[in-house]
Amino acid sequence: MTWLTWRQLRFPVLSVYGALALAGVVLAASRPARGPFGDQELLYMGSLLAVLLLPAVLGVFWGVPMITRELETGTHNLVWNQSVTRSRWLAVKLGIGLPAAAVAAGVLSLVVSWWADPIDTAAGLDTERSFEPRVTPLVFAVRGIAPIGYAAFAFVLGIAVAILVRRTVTAMAVTLVVYAAVQLAVPLAVRPHVLPPVGESVTLTARTIAGIQTEPGPDGDVPESLKVFTPAGAWVLANETVDANGAAVRPLPAAVGHCLPPAQTDPITLPELDRIRACFAGLDDLGYRQHLAYQPASRFWPLQWAELALYLALAALVTWFCFRRLRTLS
Amino acid sequence: MIEFHLDGRSGLSPYQQLVRQVRHALRLGLLHEGDQLPKVKDVVADLAINPNTVLKAYRELEHDGLVAARPGVGTFVTATLAGTSLTALAPLRQDLRRWLAKARRAGLDEEGIEALFLTTFRSASREDIA
Amino acid sequence: MTVLSARGLGKKYKRCWALTGCTLDVPAGHVTGLVGPNGAGKSTLLGLAAGMLAPSSGTIEVCGGVPGSGPAQLAKVGFVAQNAPVYANLTVEEHLRLGARLNPGWDDGLARARIARIGLDPALAAGKLSGGQRAQLALTLGIAKRPELLLLDEPVASLDPLARREFLQDLMEAVAEHGLSVVMSSHLVADLERVCDRLVVLVDSRVRIAGEVDDLLATHRRLTGPRRDVDTLPGDQQVVSVRHTDRQTTVLVRTEAPILDPSWDVGELDLEDLILAYLTNPGAGRPGLEVVR
Numbered sequence: 158m159t160w161l162t163w164r165q166l167r168f169p170v171l172s173v174y175g176a177l178a179l180a181g182v183v184l185a186a187s188r189p190a191r192g193p194f195g196d197q198e199l200l201y202m203g204s205l206l207a208v209l210l211l212p213a214v215l216g217v218f219w220g221v222p223m224i225t226r227e228l229e230t231g232t233h234n235l236v237w238n239q240s241v242t243r244s245r246w247l248a249v250k251l252g253i254g255l256p257a258a259a260v261a262a263g264v265l266s267l268v269v270s271w272w273a274d275p276i277d278t279a280a281g282l283d284t285e286r287s288f289e290p291r292v293t294p295l296v297f298a299v300r301g302i303a304p305i306g307y308a309a310f311a312f313v314l315g316i317a318v319a320i321l322v323r324r325t326v327t328a329m330a331v332t333l334v335v336y337a338a339v340q341l342a343v344p345l346a347v348r349p350h351v352l353p354p355v356g357e358s359v360t361l362t363a364r365t366i367a368g369i370q371t372e373p374g375p376d377g378d379v380p381e382s383l384k385v386f387t388p389a390g391a392w393v394l395a396n397e398t399v400d401a402n403g404a405a406v407r408p409l410p411a412a413v414g415h416c417l418p419p420a421q422t423d424p425i426t427l428p429e430l431d432r433i434r435a436c437f438a439g440l441d442d443l444g445y446r447q448h449l450a451y452q453p454a455s456r457f458w459p460l461q462w463a464e465l466a467l468y469l470a471l472a473a474l475v476t477w478f479c480f481r482r483l484r485t486l487s
Numbered sequence: 488m489i490e491f492h493l494d495g496r497s498g499l500s501p502y503q504q505l506v507r508q509v510r511h512a513l514r515l516g517l518l519h520e521g522d523q524l525p526k527v528k529d530v531v532a533d534l535a536i537n538p539n540t541v542l543k544a545y546r547e548l549e550h551d552g553l554v555a556a557r558p559g560v561g562t563f564v565t566a567t568l569a570g571t572s573l574t575a576l577a578p579l580r581q582d583l584r585r586w587l588a589k590a591r592r593a594g595l596d597e598e599g600i601e602a603l604f605l606t607t608f609r610s611a612s613r614e615d616i617a
Numbered sequence: 618m619t620v621l622s623a624r625g626l627g628k629k630y631k632r633c634w635a636l637t638g639c640t641l642d643v644p645a646g647h648v649t650g651l652v653g654p655n656g657a658g659k660s661t662l663l664g665l666a667a668g669m670l671a672p673s674s675g676t677i678e679v680c681g682g683v684p685g686s687g688p689a690q691l692a693k694v695g696f697v698a699q700n701a702p703v704y705a706n707l708t709v710e711e712h713l714r715l716g717a718r719l720n721p722g723w724d725d726g727l728a729r730a731r732i733a734r735i736g737l738d739p740a741l742a743a744g745k746l747s748g749g750q751r752a753q754l755a756l757t758l759g760i761a762k763r764p765e766l767l768l769l770d771e772p773v774a775s776l777d778p779l780a781r782r783e784f785l786q787d788l789m790e791a792v793a794e795h796g797l798s799v800v801m802s803s804h805l806v807a808d809l810e811r812v813c814d815r816l817v818v819l820v821d822s823r824v825r826i827a828g829e830v831d832d833l834l835a836t837h838r839r840l841t842g843p844r845r846d847v848d849t850l851p852g853d854q855q856v857v858s859v860r861h862t863d864r865q866t867t868v869l870v871r872t873e874a875p876i877l878d879p880s881w882d883v884g885e886l887d888l889e890d891l892i893l894a895y896l897t898n899p900g901a902g903r904p905g906l907e908v909v910r
Contacts, residue, residue, distance in 0.1 A: 161715050230705065234698035238667055239719035240691045487670050495807055498887060500834060531793045535785035537648050538793035539814045
């Protein structure tokens with residue numbers, strides 16, 4: 158059975174590993190040592206896309222056809238009537254495909270993480286503003302060990318959908334949609350709560366304010382929201398102004414309008430500075446504070462492990478479902 | 488050694504055809520005592536027929552005392568049909584000729600003669616069985 | 618000894634029953650033909666016996682076990698599905714390797730001898746084989762596995778007459794040599810007449826009649842005579858089909874006893890007539906047409 162499965166899977170596996178080797182060589186030859194990293198943007202985005210898409214590719218082009226091609230050509234009738242149960246047939250397919258997929262994604266993620274390490278370090282120290290820190294969702298998904306979990310999940314998802322749908326093209330499309338939905342849902346709804354975010358209440362002062370967003374109104378600019386400075390390299394989940402009761406304030410009180418620095422005076426004159434300080438002191442007196450919630454950069458690895466565990470658990474669940482459905486498949 | 492063949496339009500089942508072909512061969516002197524019948528495996532591979540059919544035919548021939556199976560060797564002819572029938576053949580043929588002439592005089596054409604012969608032959612043989 | 622035993626077996630797809638109330642015994646050492654119109658449930662019955670399908674009702678036992686229940690059970694039953702599926706991108710040689718690796722009882726000498734005799738090039742991809750060669754390859758896998766029971770679903774449907782004959786020759790040879798039991802479905806009555814010694818007729822998802830071919834032929838008679846009502850026939854004569862013209866009545870009956878009524882002209886049936894009579898008269902006849910064993 159192992160021989161047959163490898164015989165069927167060797168072309169897709171070897172082509173993906175070949176492409177990985179190529180990507181490894183390109184990245185190794187072009188690793189940036191120190192900033193500025195502006196000219197690395199293309200490779201940075203390219204590697205990001207590659208790690209992001211690889212699990213989906215494995216699910217769609219390894220997992221799905223592994224099952225549907227047998228069902229479509231009727232060869233399941235042949236192989237299930239040798240002296241091997243269909244459970245063993247699936248177990249061997251998973252036993253070869255799953256490690257191959259996990260290793261492929263792990264290796265690529267490792268290489269990309271190594272390549273991007275100088276950029277990530279800079280982004281984590283806030284010295285490189287055009288790149289996101291690695292704990293933020295987009296970068297988080299393409300670093301560390303999480304992609305191993307994604308690949309494992311996408312691969313068994315492809316198999317499960319193939320068993321349900323039975324047609325190659327439809328199953329590929331459904332797999333892609335479901336995988337994308339999960340990949341969107343997890344950073345939006347699950348990951349922020351895996352570890353309780355760090356909450357902070359920041360006093361509004363001219364020092365702590367990082368910026369005021371304004372909107373053009375009929376009588377000049379109207380303040381929309383206040384932002385305070387956040388810890389370097391953190392994934393900021395909330396940065397909002399709250400009143401004395403802790404409720405979010407929207408719109409901001411009109412008094413904030415007085416805290417705006419003058420439009421075109423540079424540098425700010427002393428009287429102006431006094432005005433702004435007094436304005437913030439006034440806000441503070443009214444009980445307004447800034448609520449800050451974030452996942453600090455130090456949580457990158459705990460979150461990575463949690464993410465890997467979550468996706469492996471999902472993969473195990475889907476695998477159980479596959480074996481269950483397999484009994485009634487014909 | 489004889490070779491079997493099957494006729495799809497004979498109206499006889501495959502096993503009956505095999506029995507008949509052996510009896511024919513015996514009658515016509517193509518098979519003699521001591522001759523071996525084709526092996527079951529060879530008949531099966533040759534004609535693409537069920538081995539049970541061949542076995543059944545051989546069993547019937549054995550039951551009639553015409554052949555005997557030697558386990559592990561094959562099936563061999565033990566009796567002959569030719570000797571007894573050849574002597575009786577001439578007078579019977581004579582009678583049949585006379586009957587045919589009579590039938591023609593009665594106005595029967597060839598088809599009519601054949602139909603009459605076959606129906607009488609069949610009903611007579613059925614009465615024998617019953 | 619029975620190789621296949623079904624009791625009240627049924628299979629439902631969505632809301633439609635493909636097979637209902639199938640009670641059947643297939644004795645070992647026979648070649649059983651499965652006939653019936655398309656959609657009568659032949660493939661379903663074979664699929665159930667192979668363990669490819671799970672029954673919706675009733676039970677089925679094959680070679681003393683539940684179909685598809687484990688490696689030992691799978692080793693006992695061979696199944697060549699319709700159109701003889703093979704892996705198009707695997708070579709003939711690789712198919713033999715597949716058979717050898719997946720079957721503990723694999724007879725490699727037999728498989729290689731067969732492939733050589735058929736004249737298949739071992740290095741050729743199975744996708745490039747003709748329909749007949751593909752069927753032969755699939756049959757080789759089925760036979761070399763050395764099962765007790767071989768299930769064949771329309772094995773010769775796509776073959777030309779020569780390939781069909783060769784296929785059946787090889788199949789019968791395997792039956793003679795290895796004492797294999799075979800259940801095969803086919804539309805080709807001429808082939809069935811040659812190779813099958815038992816017959817199962819399926820009509821409208823039900824078993825219409827089953828038994829030994831010679832018994833069936835011996836117990837069915839065509840009665841032709843002046844027009845009359847068939848209700849006047851003796852009770853031991855089961856009517857399979859009736860046809861009237863204004864003067865004449867033709868009845869097909871099944872009976873163990875000789876026909877004594879002199880007003881009937883009694884004729885014998887060949888297998889094709891018999892099968893067609895059952896296929897074209899699915900509901901006709903008196904009740905109590907029980908299964909012959």
